[in-house]
Amino acid sequence: MDDYVNKEVVEIDKVIEGNQNGAMRRVTTETHPSAPDGSGRRLYGMVAVSFGMLCVLQVALNISLRLVSDCLTEERDQLPASYNDLIIERDQLQKEKDYIMGKCSNPGWNKFESCWYFVSSESKTWSESRQDCVERGADLVIVNSREKQRFLFALNKRAWIGLTDRETEGSWKWVDGTPLRTRYWIIDQPNNGRSLSSFPEEDCVELQNGQDQPEKTWNDLNCALKRIWICELCNNNLL
Structure with missing residues (x-):
């Protein structure tokens, strides 16, 4: 009788133990998340790629901001030089204005367009x-x-102008070295003194x-003769 009772107790204990183990296995299985599938x-x-792209964009933005900052710094550094250049140009223009006004305020100067003209009262070569x-x-x-x-025609003066062919016969040039283009010769001029044998080589123009x-007022003449003259003063004449 005792053996039968003990046997029943042992069987009951096994059932209880089995139920406990099963419950523990179920709990363990339910508490562990399943491994991620393909999706x-x-x-x-996608999250990793997006994060990487954000990093690349951040680097590009940093580089762009650095370049813009460098450009702004360079322009800022150049401002004093540009300002100084403007000051120098302004002073030069004022100097030219004062020079012209000082030179041309004396009697004998006439203004035409942007230049001043002086007509002499004496004669020279x-x-x-x-x-x-x-x-x-x-x-x-x-x-x-x-x-x-x-x-100049309206001045009604017989005067020297800045045209000559003394360097090369027949190659007329102005005193600034530019070749003659527009011509206002008297009919049959220039003739290089062919009509006056006593004054050959007419290389200057009056x-x-x-x-x-x-x-039609230009005439070539021997440079040694004396005439009054006309000076021209423009900004490009200033030293």
């Missing part, structure tokens, strides 16, 4: 006339437009007054 891995990959103009900060007049030619046509 979960793809989601993780072409070279001496040019030297006088240079000493005044000017040079013998250059006629490079019809308007200026008409302005304006002749008393002409009927404003655009």
Whole structure:
């Protein structure tokens, strides 16, 4: 009888123990999450790629900001130099203005367009006339437009202008070295003195007054003869 009771107790204990183990296994299984499937891995990959792209964009943004900062710094550093250049240019323009006003405020100067013109009251050779103009900060007049030619014609003076072919016969040049383009010769001029054997080599040019046509007043003449002269003072004459 005792053996039978003990056997039943042992069987009951095994059943209880089995039920406990099963319950523990179920609890353990339910408390551990399942491993990610294929869609979960793809989601993780997309997150990783997005994070990487954000990092690349951040690096690019940092580089761009650095370049912009460097450019702004360089422009800021150049501002003092640009300001100084403007000051120098302003002072130079003021100096030129004062120079012209000082030179041309004396009697004998006439203004036409943007230049001033001096007509002498005495006569000198072409070279001496040019030297006088240079000493005044000017040079013998250059006629490079019809308007200026008409302005000079209206002065009604027989005077030297800044045109010569002393360097090469027949190659007429102005005192600034530019070749002759616009021509206002008297009919049959220049003739290099062929009509006057006593004054050969007519290599300098004068304006002749008393002409009927404003655009036909130039005459070549021997440079050693004496005439009054016309100086021209423009900004590009200033030293």
